[in-house]
Amino acid sequence: MSTTKVFGYIRVSSKDQNETRQQQKMLNKGIDERDIFMDKASGINFDRIQYQALRERIRQGDLIYIDALDRLGRNYDDVIKEWKYITRTLKADIIILENETLFDSRKFRDMGDMGKLMEDQFLSLLAYVADQERKKIRQRQAEGIAAAKAQGKQLGRPAVTLTSLNNDQAKILQNNFILWKEKKITGVQFMNLLGLKKNTFYKIMKEYDKATKT
Structure with missing residues (x-):
């Protein structure tokens, strides 16, 4: 008989090194440090070393804690596809700590087909918000670079002379x-x-x- 495992997944961008808050949440849930996987990478896709390592370990009945949906990813289509792969193909479960009362895939599973419909609706909404936020960040960055160039400012580190x-x-x-x-x-x-x-x-x-x- 297989034993259910509990995992934690943490993602911070390469520019945001503050993983302590997410890590402490996982430890507070009683997750063993060796079962916490962390990537310092963009959420634009799932080509992340530690996420793929976690994915290989997930088995039916396992439970994965993630701090927020955008920590899983920021691409609308990919987030939905990955969520469904874990919860419906692998038959494991995900809990999003930021929306724990709403986003606990075990609750949707217990509701049968109606649960699947509700899960799809909520997931689509939150994944869409995460995707739009990513696009806004990219737009603000592009606008900032354009404004700096227009003012004649040098971008990046100054050249060493x-x-x-x-x-x-x-x-x-x-x-x-x-x-x-x-x-x-x-x-x-x-x-x-x-x-x-x-x-x-x-x-x-x-x-x-x-x-x-x-």
Whole structure:
């Protein structure tokens, strides 16, 4: 006889590292840490390493806790498809903690065909809201980038130049430039000392070489 397992699934975006709140909710439900799966990834699709690992472990009768529906995913069609795969194909259950009184697939299962109809309606509504929120986020990002460009602002990290090196980097450059030119240290060693990437390193070396000859 198989034993029912209880799992927790957590997702935070790569820009939002605050997984502690979701994790604590799972622990409060008595879920073992080894049965909590967490991805730091976009919710646009289900190509997530830990989610796929969880999916492989789910068996009939198992229960999966998720903090909110948008933690499962943000794509309208995919969320509905995945929910139905877990609850109807695998015959496991999902509880959404944010809407626990409403979104507990066990309640819908007990109501038979009428439960399926109600579940579909509620799921479609919430998945639609999650999908629209994702689109709004993308629109706001695009508008922000366009506005910044219109104002002549530089996006991303500022480029590192010879004049932007800090005091420690400037000293390392001065003390090791000749050694590098005479091939007494390698380029990899030198760029590691400076903490620079390859393209930036060679650009600054060119600038410094030119500056010392003028």
